[in-house]
Amino acid sequence: MGSVGAKEVPVLLTPDGKRIDGRHLDDLREIKIVAGALHQADGSAYVEWGANKVMAAVYGPREVHPRHLQQNNKAIVQCKYNMAAFSVDERKRPGLDRRSQEISKVIAEAFESVIFVEEYPRTSIDVYIEVLQANAGTRCAGVVAASVALADAGIPMVDLLPSVAVGKVAGQIVLDLKKEEDNFGEADMPMALVPQSGRLVLLQMEGHMTADELGRSLDLGVKGCRAIYEKMKQALRDRYETGAGPAAGVAQ
């Protein structure tokens, strides 16, 4: 999308059903998750997902700033999703643009749907997501990183929140779009799943899908989320079960 009059469209799908990077239609890119990657934060996580590099930190529950946002019966969940200026090919102007603000809003709402906010009245749980290197699916990588960071911070939640995008590329429903597929594909649908309830707390879509394609995309996305869920749990086990100690760090 957004490809009106743009550069040449690359071959996104070979005749034998291989994608631009050799994946099958329902393959995820490689995902590496490190729980506890920062020193200062109450909880943190680092995710490398294909060519995405995303860091998330959680602070709180802590005092609410500004004060008037405080809620007497529950914690508020605030999220800041931010892309570094150098994270994309053409330098992005730093600061909050409208896209980032919208993404921050839907991510905050997704997490508020799973956090036991009523246990921490008059506090704020702050989730920060920094995209250091972007290659499509950064909000999903951000949700995965933030979710592991929340768990790392010991915030009680219904469940972890695996997230992935499904899309339509060369007429086929595919899992986990990379940049070329996102730019030149026909649809993109990021989602985040609560594995325990099987419900979606984040869902967006842009493009063209029939009712049938939408149905198949949802099913494929749920499958993808469940695979990512295992990786998220493993990352937390690696940090806390093996006695490897705190803060494995990004570099390692």
Place this chain on the structure above:
Amino acid sequence: MSNEVTAEILGTHILDLAREGRRLDGRGLDEYRAVSIEHGFVASADGSALARIGHSAVVCGVKLEPGKPFPDTPNAGVLTTNAELVPLSNPTFEPGPPHPRAIEVSRVIDRAIRAAEAIDLKKLCVTPGEKTWVCYVDVHVIDHSGNLIDTGSLAALAALTHATLPAKRFGIGEDSPLAVQHFPVETTFARLGDAIVVDPSFDEELACQGRLTIATDEAANVVAMQKGLVGAFSPEDVKSLAERAFRHGDRMRKLAIGG
């Protein structure tokens, strides 16, 4: 009593009603409030409409001006959508920089228009790489009584379908109708307990456990979606809501294009 407490009581009442298949204003779960559209509401705009859904009211004005194309799309026009939730529309809105909820409304409306390819942007090109028409879609919420996304997108579609390219004013030839090739309509649902209602009112939005907007076009495609607010939907919910969205979308589309 504080607002918080009354809101809590009202919210509980709304959820109780929904459990019995009823709503505060007497509507059915799958029923819109009264919808009306006044085309050409603002004479100074190149296309405009006033859309009302229940007590929600949105004015959309389309302005077309010559400008420069983006460097990466030299042959295409430029489309920008902006929504303003002005303080007169609701006691809870304050003046200042756009609130994330206003940003969300504009981006969701913009996404449907863009993804549906409602306007053939290539036809807006005047001189490749140098001059093109820039289409400003300004959505002005004047009364927020719930479901701004549907009200705003209806106003936008109505304004676009009746817009004129003011070529004469800018000395680029004769005026002509703006070429609208697809007709996206947004349908918004809210979860109230196990019930999922269409066209949530202001109080229902406060009480709801999740909101889902599904934009459809005239060829039975889903072109955009946005889940918002705190809450969740199962994939099966989404599939059945898409069917409901197609049905409501067809009716709304006729109203927007209408007279």
